[in-house]
Amino acid sequence: MMHDDHDHDHAGDGHGHHHDHSHEHGHVHPPQKDHDAGPMSAYEVLEEAVRTLLVEKGIVTADEIAAQIDLMDSRxxxxxxxxxxxxxxxxxxxxxxxxxxxxxxxxxxxxxxxxxxxxxxxxxxxxxxxxxxxxxxxxxxxxxxxxxxxxxxxxxxxxxxxxxxxxxxxxxxxxxxxxxxxxxxxxxxxxxxxxxxxxxxxxxxxxxxxxxxxxxxxxxxxxxxxxxxxxxxx
Amino acid sequence: MTAHSQIATRFKVGARVRIADRSALGHCRTPWYLRGRIGEIVEVHGAYHDPERLAYHKPGLPLQVLYKVRFLQSDLWPGYHGPATDHLEADIYEYWLEPTL
The missing domain is CATH 3.90.330.10 (Nitrile hydratase alpha /Thiocyanate hydrolase gamma)
Incomplete structure (x- = not known):
């Protein structure tokens, strides 16, 4: 993989409407927005553009990206x-x-x-x-x-x-x-x-x-x- | 990380330190809410690549010693609600630490 020294996401995007939801054991989590609501954010557009360019330029392959996603999903x-x-x-x-x-x-x-x-x-x-x-x-x-x-x-x-x-x-x-x-x-x-x-x-x-x-x-x-x-x- | 025996550390476990109260341009791993605050070194993690350089595709050298610093919550937040024994810990690079007088 390319430069990948931190295994974090940058959670700098805004937060939409607040909708608390109760769990079966009765506590309330902090509000969060639905991930797929609304148009793509600027960061999502940027990620797609950079990822596409990396693959087109042969720096990483789509298979390598998929393998990394599979590894994360297995954890x-x-x-x-x-x-x-x-x-x-x-x-x-x-x-x-x-x-x-x-x-x-x-x-x-x-x-x-x-x-x-x-x-x-x-x-x-x-x-x-x-x-x-x-x-x-x-x-x-x-x-x-x-x-x-x-x-x-x-x-x-x-x-x-x-x-x-x-x-x-x-x-x-x-x-x-x-x-x-x-x-x-x-x-x-x-x-x-x-x-x-x-x-x-x-x-x-x-x-x-x-x-x-x-x-x-x-x-x-x-x-x-x-x-x-x-x-x-x- | 480099083994402890190979690095020169400015602070020892138990030392009181102040987090530098300054601003930094660009990527920085020292939270604002700790700047200017006093805590205690509780662990020397070792030497790591400098994140403020790594973020801009530099090699991250020279390596920076990373410490775990413990703060009293009541020192961080005026009017902190919890007991006086509550703490917060954060990992801070050496060049953000200053000795206390």
């Missing part, structure tokens, strides 16, 4: 969930993951490449961590896939640094006053994965069963794994 939060479940069940793996995320992921045949470094940060009863990129939308894509639209929204990026507890409450996470909230603004070459707290009552569970509790948002820090509704469904 989903379920991959991260497997990692978290392994860390919950294997203390040795957990300590290796916290010490050297890239090497630990290779043990699971997950190659996160060399575009950015990864760090894993553990949530505990003392500290709740949450990740943002206020400058654009840096995100551990090669482990969790494409970030959700709200992660790139101006509302999330600007508000979570100023009022993290308020934003977390909107996501349904109420952090006790005795627990420190620590916001990680991923401003540079590192990407952050949150290792959420393992829910009580999951002792003896298999990694497969545990991984079903680990949603994308729990690895961003905007949710905590919940046992109740999952257990009730079994």
């Amino acid at each position: 989903t939060p379920s991959l991260g969930a497997k990692v978290v479940a392994r860390a919950w069940n294997d203390p040795g793996f957990k300590s290796r993951l916290l010490a050297d995320t890239k090497s630990a992921l290779l043990e699971m045949d997950i190659d996160i490449g060399t575009l950015a470094e990864f760090r894993t940060i553990e949530n505990t009863s003392d500290t709740h961590n949450v990740v943002v990129c206020t400058l654009c939308s840096c995100y551990p894509k090669l482990l969790l896939g494409v970030p959700p639209a709200w992660y790139k929204s101006l509302a999330y990026r600007s508000r979570v640094v100023v009022d993290p507890r308020g934003v977390l409450a909107e996501f349904g996470v109420r952090v006790p006053a005795g627990t420190e909230v620590r916001v990680h603004d991923s401003t540079a070459d590192l990407r952050y994965l949150i290792l959420p707290v393992r829910p009580a009552g999951t002792e003896g569970w298999s990694e497969d069963r545990l991984s079903a509790l680990v949603t994308r948002d729990t690895m961003i820090g905007t949710a905590v794994p919940e046992l109740e509704h999952k257990a009730a469904a079994e």
Whole structure:
């Protein structure tokens, strides 16, 4: 690929009408506009023009672009969930993951490449961590896939640094006053994965069963794994 | 990244630093809301290519040491609502850091 030192998108476009939507567990996400609404933005036109020129000039091939899109599409939060479940069940793996995320992921045949470094940060009863990129939308894509639209929204990026507890409450996470909230603004070459707290009552569970509790948002820090509704469904 | 032993770092873990309060033309990875603020070095990440040069297709040299800097939320935002123990961390390149007196 060409110059590709940052695995982020530039979320500089405006934001259209606001339409909050409730989720099944009752929280409200920051507003976001529909991606395919209205005419192409200037940035979308620019992207298409540059991509077409790169292919016409033989700098990259359409196959290479398609292969990269396929790689990104193959990375989903379920991959991260497997990692978290392994860390919950294997203390040795957990300590290796916290010490050297890239090497630990290779043990699971997950190659996160060399575009950015990864760090894993553990949530505990003392500290709740949450990740943002206020400058654009840096995100551990090669482990969790494409970030959700709200992660790139101006509302999330600007508000979570100023009022993290308020934003977390909107996501349904109420952090006790005795627990420190620590916001990680991923401003540079590192990407952050949150290792959420393992829910009580999951002792003896298999990694497969545990991984079903680990949603994308729990690895961003905007949710905590919940046992109740999952257990009730079994 | 270059191994820690091979790089000269200006600041050590535990040092108090001020983020430079200046503007930068073009691409820059130091958020405005941290400029002029004081924090503590909590980790030395190593040496990385300089994003302010990389963005313009330069080689990004010389390499820049990158630090994780921790700020008290109450130092960043007057009237911060949460407990005094809440923090924010960001990764900042050395040439944006100044020693505090």
